[in-house]
């Protein structure tokens with residue numbers, strides 16, 4: 001008996017703890033808006049388009065979460081953040097979610113009290129240089145002045161790369177991506193370093209993009225993904241499983257164009273994904289049809305990739321590592337059952 005009482009007490013305690021920490025979703029619902037931190041302007045990831053709306057891969061991830069919660073992908077307040085501001089903004093509660101080309105590293109979890117929920121984009125660091133410099137590899141950058149943004153993994157990897165290859169360099173550290181690009185464009189630096197995807201995007205903004213090339217060297221692993229505060233497992237799961245649901249949707253051929261058939265499908269994997277079977281959405285604190293909402297209003301992973309970064313965009317970045325595991329990439333989602 002004592003044991004049962006003990007267990008009940010433990011269960012009640014667990015529920016109380018759950019209720020105490022599972023506040024993020026509740027706060028967002030009460031506010032009627034998701035506060036989502038994005039970068040200040042990286043074409044393809046998060047930038048304000050000609051019509052004045054935020055657009056991009058990271059922006060669409062915020063919208064996917066808003067769609068799952070509100071059945072309205074527009075219920076997002078985008079908060080543009082520099083590299084140096086981004087984690088403090090999440091820690092202080094100014095934003096609910098950080099979706100801003102941020103690299104998953106151990107110290108960002110152990111020192112900052114944050115958790116990366118998924119890897120939405122597998123990237124690596126590279127260098128952008130002028131064609132006129134006539135170099136084929138980053139190993140030829142001895143003595144170069146390199147523009148880099150402060151407070152990033154790029155700054156740290158840059159130092160490691162030159163050290164490891166016993167080469168000298170001069171870092172030129174800038175606070176914003178705009179400053180870094182302008183410094184490079186006005187010849188203050190011989191090279192600009194950042195995540196390769198961002199270099200492609202920055203290249204488009206230079207005065208003469210065709211005069212610049214992204215070198216083939218990739219000097220680091222940059223797994224980029226959404227970040228939340230530690231302690232709220234419900235919110236962590238919503239963010240993580242929204243990404244997984246978008247991957248699973250692509251794998252199962254469920255897209256914004258096929259969602260109506262998917263809802264009527266007899267395939268058990270699709271039935272569980274769209275909520276015709278099982279109750280995973282409600283278990284997350286959402287609705288049974290949360291994935292239908294996300295896929296209808298924003299798309300599956302492949303649609304979001306192609307629209308913002310791939311074949312349907314100005315960047316035309318190949319899927320590469322971000323292809324599904326079943327097509328030789330490494331994007332892989334656990335099953336939904």
Ligand SMILES: N[C@@H](CCC(=O)N[C@@H](CS)C(=O)NCC(=O)O)C(=O)O
Nearest residue numbers: 039040083102103152153177194198
């Ligand atoms: N993935 C790296 C780099 C991320 C980063 O902030 N890169 C810069 C350089 S392109 C950037 O995105 N800046 C955009 C901004 O400041 O809005 C990290 O997490 O530290």
